[in-house]
Amino acid sequence: MIDFGHGVASGKIILMGEHSVVYGKPAIALPFKQAQISSKVFKTNDKITIDSFYHKGYLDDAPDTLYGIKQLIYIVLVYLKQPFHGIHIQIESSLPPQRGLGSSASVSIAIVRSLFDAFKVELSQERLNYFVDVAEQIHHVNPSGLDAITIAFGQAVFYQKDLGKTLIPLKMDAVIVVADTGKKGLTKEAVQEVKQLWTDNPTIVSPIMDRLEELTNEVRTYLETNEIIRLGLAMTEAHQLLRSIKVSDDLLEKLVEVSLLNGALGAKLTGGGKGGCMIALAQNEDQGIRIADALKNAGAVNTWLYDLKEIVL
Ligand code: MEV
Structure with missing residues (x-):
């Protein structure tokens, strides 16, 4: 056919x-x-x-x-x-x-x-x-x-x-490592749980959401000016905020930690969380490969390298 x-x-x-x-x-x-x-x-x-x-x-x-x-x-x-x-x-x-x-x-x-x-x-x-x-x-x-x-x-x-x-016109000279925990991330459920958490604890969740907004605005500038160190720090802080609204899990935590221990400039879960994938920021391909190997040893079922220079506007 x-x-x-x-x-x-x-x-x-x-x-x-x-x-x-x-x-x-x-x-x-x-x-x-x-x-x-x-x-x-x-x-x-x-x-x-x-x-x-x-x-x-x-x-x-x-x-x-x-x-x-x-x-x-x-x-x-x-x-x-x-x-x-x-x-x-x-x-x-x-x-x-x-x-x-x-x-x-x-x-x-x-x-x-x-x-x-x-x-x-x-x-x-x-x-x-x-x-x-x-x-x-x-x-x-x-x-x-x-x-x-x-x-x-x-x-x-x-x-x-x-x-x-x-x-966004990216000017970033960096590599992102994407790692799959192999666990299904249930976005719909995660979104509903965050909504419930916010309803139950408005004074705790509101500032977290405000800080995520600030960080996102800052990251937009970093991407346009190639500020890789600041980008990494913002990613890790965003992960901590996402963890505090309970969308991380044990393996995501482990993979974020392993990334940072292996030289990543920043690391966070990506997407709905509660399983799914995480990303780590590396300075170049060699470092990305080392981080990806460490992530596989720590339990990631798959990893990909993503060169940010490939995204051209
Ligand atoms: C979607 O990939 C991630 C969430 O932000 C949900 C959404 O944007 O609809 C959790």
């Missing part, structure tokens, strides 16, 4: 501002192109079928947990004026799901791109954002929109819920 539509989308890492971004504070995120999701569309004579890491078989039979993706496919087909049959969608991914690396937004973006490609309809950035927002709303309850924006634009973004995004 030959595919007649193809779409690809990267993952994302959040450098600063996860959780606080849900409450309208700024965040900075980067596309994570080291791992990606691809969606291919084939012609069939059957109902819509899917072959993917999240479901194999008829789309109609996909479990309720995939409601967002199911709805997205139907909504896009309605927009493209196509019937609900005659296509097979094949999803391949090198992006581990539920690790805070944006796999849900990424799979949605890859699917939308592949369907528009299949039916030869031009896909504007606005239209893509709209569809992905719809899918994320269904999927995550109250997402900030950060994942979708970062992946859709494929650039470093400074993002604030009601103000939208600004693409």
Whole structure:
């Protein structure tokens, strides 16, 4: 079978501002192109079928947990004026799901791109954002929109819920090590727990969120002026703040500590937390490799190196 539509989308890492971004504070995120999701569309004579890491078989039979993706496919087909049959969608991914690396937004973006490609309809950035927002709303309850924006634009973004995004011109000469704990991070649950914690302890959580906002604003400047030491310190402080709102766990703590002991300039969890991934800041590739090896020895199931110079605006 030959595919007649193809779409690809990267993952994302959040450098600063996860959780606080849900409450309208700024965040900075980067596309994570080291791992990606691809969606291919084939012609069939059957109902819509899917072959993917999240479901194999008829789309109609996909479990309720995939409601967002199911709805997205139907909504896009309605927009493209196509019937609900005659296509097979094949999803391949090198992006581990539920690790805070944006796999849900990424799979949605890859699917939308592949369907528009299949039916030869031009896909504007606005239209893509709209569809992905719809899918994320269904999927995550109250997402900030950060994942979708970062992946859709494929650039470093400074993002604030009601103000939208600004693409950041990075001038940073550094390497980020991304490490996967191998444990599912449950973003939706983490977001709900933080909300509850804030409701129960407003005087404790409010200043934490305010400090995360300050740090994110500072980091934006550091990225534009190559202030690597300050960036590292801000990352580690952000991690401590995230830990104090209880979204870290034992392995994330261990990996942050091991990174710092092995010379990282800063380290923090990234994404929703409670499992998922962490990031560490290294001065160069050699140091990044040493930190990545130490993280694997300490229990990380996978690591990637991310050269910040590769992000060019
Ligand atoms: C999303 O990757 C991370 C959170 O900030 C939730 C959101 O932005 O919707 C925890």
